[in-house]
Amino acid sequence: xxxxxxxxxxxxxxxxxxxxxxxxxxxxxxxxxxxxxxxxxxxxxxxxxxxxxxxxxxxxxxxxxxxxxxxxxxxxxxxxxxxxxxxxxxxxxxxxxxxxxxxxxxxxxxxxxxxxxxxxx
Amino acid sequence: xxxxxxxxxxxxxxxxxxxxxxxxxxxxxxxxxxxxxxxxxxxxxxxxxxxxxxxxxxxxxxxxxxxxxxxxxxxxxxxxxxxxxxxxxxxxxxxxxxxxxxxxxxxx
Numbered sequence: 001x002x003x004x005x006x007x008x009x010x011x012x013x014x015x016x017x018x019x020x021x022x023x024x025x026x027x028x029x030x031x032x033x034x035x036x037x038x039x040x041x042x043x044x045x046x047x048x049x050x051x052x053x054x055x056x057x058x059x060x061x062x063x064x065x066x067x068x069x070x071x072x073x074x075x076x077x078x079x080x081x082x083x084x085x086x087x088x089x090x091x092x093x094x095x096x097x098x099x100x101x102x103x104x105x106x107x108x109x110x111x112x113x114x115x116x117x118x119x120x121x
Numbered sequence: 122x123x124x125x126x127x128x129x130x131x132x133x134x135x136x137x138x139x140x141x142x143x144x145x146x147x148x149x150x151x152x153x154x155x156x157x158x159x160x161x162x163x164x165x166x167x168x169x170x171x172x173x174x175x176x177x178x179x180x181x182x183x184x185x186x187x188x189x190x191x192x193x194x195x196x197x198x199x200x201x202x203x204x205x206x207x208x209x210x211x212x213x214x215x216x217x218x219x220x221x222x223x224x225x226x227x228x229x
Contacts, residue, residue: 062217111164
């Protein structure tokens with residue numbers, strides 16, 4: 001059973017860059033057929049897909065956030081990361097990492113527990 | 122971007138009753154539709170994918186149906202652990218993958 005765990009600062013100042021890492025255990029991030037994703041949830045609100053990275057390194061981003069997002073992968077550490085630049089209070093949310101197996105017809109089947117990131121000075 | 126619209130926003134039910142949740146897509150998503158359950162303080166959990174296939178370990182009282190633009194999640198005989206928020210999500214057209222705004226199933 002694949003497990004995912006988010007890590008990173010819980011507080012980020014406005015205009016700075018939010019950086020989170022997702023550590024994958026119980027399976028290799030190099031395994032083909034999976035997209036490694038970031039999803040966020042604003043307090044009391046619904047879910048927003050941020051973007052994902054394929055095992056090959058190809059990335060796909062939500063157009064609404066594309067100019068501010070970078071997702072990268074470190075296969076040696078079995079981790080993938082999210083950088084979101086120029087943050088504002090509107091970026092305060094719980095950030096989840098998840099495995100997306102939609103290439104084989106199964107979407108987000110494994111999720112991390114989520115980490116709350118607050119943007120505030 | 123495909124917009125997913127869920128109804129109702131809140132469903133007040135009693136344990137043992139059957140609940141029917143709806144999800145509508147702004148354009149066809151074929152059968153590439155998933156349902157998730159989320160409890161307070163927890164990550165969403167995949168319930169249904171392919172519009173009607175239960176994910177591993179999901180009880181048979183959860184069933185999904187529909188294709189194209191109209192989808193339904195039915196929870197027969199609600200158990201106490203089923204009171205939660207439910208989201209639908211399309212994975213047919215991207216980017217982006219999109220979610221509905223959620224339906225809260227609460228105890229009457």
